[in-house]
Amino acid sequence: MSRTITSFDVARLAGVSQATVSRALRNLPNISPATREKVARAAAELNYVPHGSARSLSTRITSRVAIVSEELTNPFYPALVEPLRQHLSDNGYRTMLVTDDEDDALTASNLTDGSCDGVIITTAARNSRLPDALRAAGLPCVLVNRTTDSDRDVACQFANAAGAGHVAELLTELGHEHIGLINGPETISTSAERERGLKDALEQAGRWLPSRLIRHGDFTAEAGRRGALDLLDAPVRPTALVCGNDYIAIGALNAAKELGLSVPEDLTVIGFDDVAMASWELIDLTTVHCDLSALAWDAVDSLLRLIGDRPADCLRVTAVDLVLRGTHAAPRRG
């Protein structure tokens, strides 16, 4: 009967220590590509398979982090998942992408079954019970691009109100009096903070954002299109549309084209996030730049601190700035 092949056999064949084999096969850092290759070849030659389940029972370390995101078809989230994944991988963690269930308890039970060491949540509503449920199960958890109403959560986000303030300043300088807002859902912190920031900054400039010029919907191009068609149908048309994110803004640009309006001559449209396509010639969107890699780094660093029982800030905020492209201008004088 052949005996079981162990990591020590792999180490002997590869000519390295067992610890190096373990690190190399778990994809941890500080192993040279040549050594990794040597270990992988030796493991393949011996047909050695480290059994993840056995390993995690003995050490309770899975080297895996779950990212919870329900909106992968909104390209903002893949663009955020990518640097999260990269920073996690650089720190020896594999990524497991999990979709939010509508039932927080069920999502929590799927995450606390021993399959991961920590969780990054990208799409929580303000009243989500998921962070509480994870905390109760002792699983470290960080909210990214979101905060909740609980002050016990660890969160990383952009300076949403400040960014909206930059937009208000630009529109005030250009002389816009009739400003509309097409925003994301009111239940999400990102939307709420951007709306608050815009209102406050406009008020400070002696302007006012009336409720009749505000629409709420999904963070999608289709919601932006519908919101814009609705707002532009009013007797006194807004001359500028501030949008809760770039996809809403692109939807507003689609609506303008549908109505035969020229941007920016007839209508100013401002986005938020600066996703990759905002800089396409076809779109050329003036927007608020948000550095996803910096945000992702904060989130991964906070999570690694929690996993390692080190202190983590409750809130870390990444600065944003305005990118001036082709969709803003002074209003036509009528």
Next chain:
Amino acid sequence: MSRTITSFDVARLAGVSQATVSRALRNLPNISPATREKVARAAAELNYVPHGSARSLSTRITSRVAIVSEELTNPFYPALVEPLRQHLSDNGYRTMLVTDDEDDALTASNLTDGSCDGVIITTAARNSRLPDALRAAGLPCVLVNRTTDSDRDVACQFANAAGAGHVAELLTELGHEHIGLINGPETISTSAERERGLKDALEQAGRWLPSRLIRHGDFTAEAGRRGALDLLDAPVRPTALVCGNDYIAIGALNAAKELGLSVPEDLTVIGFDDVAMASWELIDLTTVHCDLSALAWDAVDSLLRLIGDRPADCLRVTAVDLVLRGTHAAPRRG
């Protein structure tokens, strides 16, 4: 000392069988929402955590499928992952999203450690050794939107050559003589099949696609832009650009705008895939429609067959058709 809470305790409190608790907590189908809720509440009340690692050691079933994809920031892949995830979830499987390593052996060792029951690969090159490595480890594996040079792989894909043939027919009918192609990498089956299909159909119509009018690059808008700027700089400009996917086509539209060319009057641009943004007013792209949900269903069905030791077709092909929008016209007569 308190004894360990088991699924039988949860079943007693919820008033259902232990099998129902097990199915409900593993998110398997055929459990009513009310029962699921009852079980989740009972589990929460008892603070019961099914330990995934312990479970998988006892049954060797993880109820988890890995999707390997390296290009999440290309929105085509999230749009494909979403229906894969949905079909898998409908069949009681959770999804683990894994990023391709450059080293196939290392990726394989990360997948064959007992953390999943099967693998769906979306981004393999034609010479990828990953399917072989997974097969050697006894892990079921299906390629989606890709084939490899090995005839032992199980793959699901679109009718790429037929779709390119429809494009050739349209351009021939419109009277285009100078046709350029901006394609994805030659090492990927999707690119190769679309190119072959276009060439064959043009030849049948007595036309020719010369090498000097073909460019290869990534499947990205930026590669499309560069390819188009290059092709449109030639002494005899192509009057139509066929693109390997929609992002390349959008890049070509960006290049046309940069050069001050009107589409479709000065230039016809045709995409492939019909991603969501192809129908935006700003883009309005004539392209080949590919039904991602149908493709994803084929892939999940094939994988479930392999996991269940049932026969699966080596190749399943989803039909495609042309969507006529605003980026095609007859060439200007000069």
